[in-house]
Amino acid sequence: MLSSLSRLGFTFKRLLSLLSTPPKMAYNTEVLRCDPASISFDSASRPVISSQETSAALLRAAKLLNGKETVAFPTETVYGLGADALDAIASSKIYAAKGRPPDNPLIAHVSSHEMLQRLLPHSYAIPPVYEILMRHFWPGPLTLLFPTNHEVVPPLITANQPTVAIRMPSHPVARALIALADTAVAAPSANSSGRPSPTRAEHVLKDMNGKIALILDGGPCDVGLESTVVDGLHEDGNLRILRPGGITVEGIENALRAEMGDGETVPKVLVHRRDFRDEAMEQAPTTPGMKYRHYSPTVPVVLLRITAPPSSVQPQSVQAFVESIVSKRPHGKQMRIGLMVPSDSPLRARMTAFGGVEWVPYLLGRRSEPEVSAQRLFDGLLTLDNMGVDLIVVEAIKEEKEGLAFMNRVSKAAGETIWIDSSEV
Ligand code: AMP
Ligand code: MG
8 A cells, every 4th residue: 555655656746747847849729610419429428429520520639639639628617628537648738738736636527427437446335425416417517526546547637635526527529529538538627727717719729729739619618617516525424515616506405405315414515615614625725726826817807896895894985996996097098997797787887987997898697697697707807808908897796506606716816806885886
């Protein structure tokens, strides 16, 4: 046991040194179209593809993955940058292309339950609560932590931890690609580390052009932000949400209540930082965005909250806020400010009434549609950034359903939070 651990430790260090070497070759990045509607799956989870163009693109991508190269592809959450998760050299190219810190582990994506089993220790019995979650939410934006099979999963993927994060994506292009490559695919978001995650192929191309071999363009992503990461391996039987995401806490609680029999204890669903803290985990960093800056466009982001501020904070009037921004503009230059607000927010009319600023609104759906806000968040940050605005102002939404994940991402993207006097809006 000890000797095998030290062997793994050695391999891990060697791989870390590999990562610090910049990639020698610049790629001539190809973009190939895939039509998700042309892909279905048979009862053995094998893809059946009716479009020639899509089939050819997927086969080309699978061949690249099997040749240890990286490929960006759409998932239902965001575009992923994929490489063979069971090959350390291949996966090291993800870290190199993204500039990702080597202690940030990757999620392994599978296309079938049989592929899941290949990543787990041979004698491991999947806990009943995971069976429930997989039945309800797989394929889909839910990532589960499992004990890793050290003989199969390179320590690079898990950042040398005893667990491996696994999910089965529902996007037909993602699932078909993984099935055709016939290997688990590590696939973090296909962006430079620290930037907002891409939700369209154009976002990936702008950021990753020349750094990766191929981008599969399957249109915009439905969910728009990353998977929910769940750790259900604690002895108390409770589920810990390490990262809120596409599957809501409410959805998980409902599934558990619906499936657990009378007399069975329904596990609690604990959200990191809301219901529990874990300093060691934050240093690991097994909770994204804790140790490193995340989701930030190149221009500053300000988060506007209209709820009651903490006692130490004085809320501002809309006028004072706008004046404070305008006073910082370079002499003689009109400021362009991106304004990401729900379409039924009174804040939009209040803000845009002020002159001296060119306002560029980007609407987030109605206040009652947090799933639309979530789907549009990264697209809004990237679109406004590409339009060359000087600043992006985002209105906070309720931390319920998909709003929890929205606020998790935007809080990390924002350099500053301002509380607006609620009596004004
Ligand atoms: P992403 O950057 O979307 O690929 O998500 C990767 C994130 O999943 C990491 O930053 C971790 O927060 C989480 N994760 C991956 N593997 C593990 C693991 N073994 N233990 C805990 N969290 C993990
Ligand atoms: Mg990411």
